Amino acid sequence: MKIDREKGFFNVIKTSERKASIDMYGEIVDEKFDDVETSAVSFKQALKDLGDVEEIDININSPGGSVFSGIAIYNQIKNHPAKVTAHIQGLAASIATCIAMGADKVVMPANAMMMIHNAWTLAMGNSNDLRKQADDLDKINQTVFQSYLDKNPEIDHALLQQYMDEETWLTASECKELGLIDEIGNASKVAAKISPEMEAKFKNMPNKFKHYNIDDPEPKEPEPKENPDNEVINDKLDDIFKLLKDVADEVIKDDKDEDGDEGKDPKTPSEPQNKKFNRFLF
Template identity: 45%
Template structure:
C-alpha cells in the first residue's frame, strides 16, 4: 500500500465558480473590495489549476490600490489554499482591512489574521481549531500523517500568534485550538485576534446551518437562532453558496464511495 496523501480540501466540479469576488470600491478609486463567502476550495485537476493561483491573478489585476477591504463569511475549507491566500495578503503593499461579516471559521480565521485591522460586529464569530484530515494506511503511515498535521498546524499557529502579540500565550492558544474554540467578537478582541468591535450587524447573524454538522462545539445560540432577516439579494447569494456546497459534498461522497467498493 502506498503512502497516504493529505486530503485537506473539498472536491467539486471541473469548472467551479470562485468562492471569492473582487472589485474596485464604487466610491473610492484607490480601494478594492474582496468578498470570501462560502467554502474555501481547491480543485487540483492539474498543477496550475488551483484557486490560490486564480486568487492571485485576480488580486494582481486590481492594480495599484492602497487599501484592500476583505469581507469574510466562511466556514473554512482547504488548509493549503487558505494559507496561500493569507500569505498573499500579508505580502501585498496595500493596507488590508478585514471585516468578519458573520463567521470566520477554521482556515477562514487564518485568512482573517492577514488584516492590518480586523473588524468584527458584536454578533459575528471567529472559530479556531487544529487541522484534520482523513487517511488510510498502516501504523507507520498513519503516524506520519499525524506528524504532517502537526507541521501544518504550526503555520496557522504562527499566524494567530503574530496577530495576538502579547495578549495571548502559546499555551493558551494551543488549548483553544485543541478544544475547537468559538470566539465572540469581544473574546477575539480580548485575545488580540480582533482590533475593532462594532455594533451588531443584522446580516452577521445569518449563518448557513449546514456548516454546524462539520464541527463539534457550535454555540447553542447559533443552533437555536441561526439567522435573522436579510435582503433578497443576500438570501439569493447564500442559497447559491449552499447549493454549490451540497454539489461539492455529493461529488466528494461519490469519490469516497468508489474508493471502498
C-alpha cells in the first residue's frame, strides 16, 4: 500500500466496504498535534469513521511513546469486532509492541524488530515523591507485562521480565519463538522513523534504527572514516621538524651575530628574533 506522505504517517483508508487499513508511522502521544503522531483519541475517531468493517490491517512502524495512550489503543483494538491484523513493517518499540499485541494476528517481516523495556519517566520532588514514582512505574510495567501474557499465556515470565529490564531488541524469529507474533512475513523495505529525542531514551538501539533522513529508502550505516596513510603522516612530521630545525639554526646564527655588536645586551632578543618565534604561538 502506498503511503500518502503529504497527509502524514497516521493514515486511515477504507479499501473496500468490508476492509480497512490504518498506518501508524510515528510516536504514540497523549495529544495529537500533527499527522505524524497517533493518540488514543485520533485512533478512536479513526475506528468510528471506518464504520462496520470486518477486517482491519494496522501497519506499525513506531518508536513508542505514551504508555497510557498506547494501552488505550490496545484496548480499542482488542475490543473491536473486526478481525485485526497488525503488520510490524519496520520497528515496533516500547508501547507500540503492546498495541500490536491487541491484534488477532501479528505479522512481522524477517528484517523488522521489536523492542521491549520497562516504562520510564521524569520525576522531581522529595524522597517520598520519588519512592512513590518508582512504585507507580512498577505498577505500569505490570500492565505492559500483562499485554504480552495475553498474547502468549505460556511465555516464560522470568525471561520476559529479564528482557524488559535489559531493554531487549528482538528479531522476528525471536518474537516468533516467544509467541509474541504469529507469522514471519516477507522482508519489508520500510525503515523506522525515530526522532533524535526518542532515540536518546533507548540504551541498546541497533545502528540500523538510529536517526537518518526519512526519505532514504533504507537506513544507512555510517561510513567509516578513512585513516590517512602512515607514510603521509610521517612525511608531514618530517617537514615540520625540518622547518623547526631551520628556524632554530637561523636564531642561533642571529644570536652569534649579535654577540659581536657593541652596545647590545646578548641576553636581549632582537626584534626580528621575536617575530620568528611569534609564528609558532597558537
